[in-house]
Amino acid sequence: MKTPQAPTRQYLISIAAILIVSAICFYFKAELNYRAAALALLLTVSVVAMRFDILPVLLAALLSAFIWNYCFIPPIFTLDISNTEDLLMFLSYFFVALLNAVLTFKIRQAETKARDKEEKENTIKLYNTLLNSLSHELRTPIATILGTVDTLKDNKDKLSQLQQLDLLNDIDIAGMRLNRQVENILNMSRLESGMLQPKRDWCDMNELVNNALQKIDAVQHTFIFKETEPLPLFKLDLGFTEQILLNLLHNAVHYTPAGSQVEIIVRHESEACRISISDNGNGIPESEIPLLFDKFYRLPHSKTGGSGLGLSIVKGFAEAQNGSVHLSNNEKGGATFTVLIPAETTYLNNLKHE
16 A cells, blocks of 8 residues: 655655754754754654654654764764764664654554544444434334324224314424434534534524523423513524523423423623523532533433433534533522623614614
8 A cells, every 4th residue: 555645744844844953953063062963853853753744754864864964973064974983873863763753653653543443432332322312212202193193093083172182282292302303413413514604693582582482392390581681682693592592491391300490591791692591400410510511411310311412512502603601500409501602782773773
């Protein structure tokens, strides 16, 4: 197999590094003997070998040996070496420089292979985790939809209108659950591909929060949305921000007991939009907080359901808008997620006059 040719830039940098170090050593040759210059050049070859491919490194080793002989070993400005000790030293330098270049490159190759192997193992692990997690999350709503449809088809004449409405509501809930999981998978795929770019537009956060609350099915929880002050319009990515709200609200519902309260507060804070979502549940173990935003991570002993993608998507969508997300436990119980997104602001009256 042919060794791929290194970019021209690597050759140029390798040559430049040797020439610069040689010039510095030559300038101080009155204070430095030629043996010290050899150490400086050998160190330069080692540094180059840590960064570049084998061919530029070999070129640097050969060039350094030539310059050391020609410019530093007496008599200078000639390739002749009159002293036997200097000749042996030059041959040793030449051998050590080449060996150093080759071994350093081999070590880099081994590290790269080990890193690639670890990445492949992590990919397989994530793939298996995804299958195990989603097999339940996708299969359950699909089974609910199919079973309910069969019930409606087979017992249409026997079911009252109220019973039919209840079954249709079950289909609707299962469909929304299925859609949420598919959206999470697609969003994570887009985030990892780097294809998602925020499209900022003026956004009414009061309207956005209310729209998100209407999409959350949680009759056993109480939602409190407090408008603390007249809010300006924020220039945000509407889709990203709504998905952040939906995932955080769904997470609060999923991991807090029935009857819990979930409070949403939106504030204007120094050219940024600050979104806080708090609950009065049991809180999060401090040791688990740093792990919660990892892909597929779910709290130990948590109830079934959930793919472990929701919070990692929240983090990804916040960071895509140059923002951040933070989680902390409340003093009186429960937890608070805080999302801070830098954004331009204006008020509706100003926007009408633009």
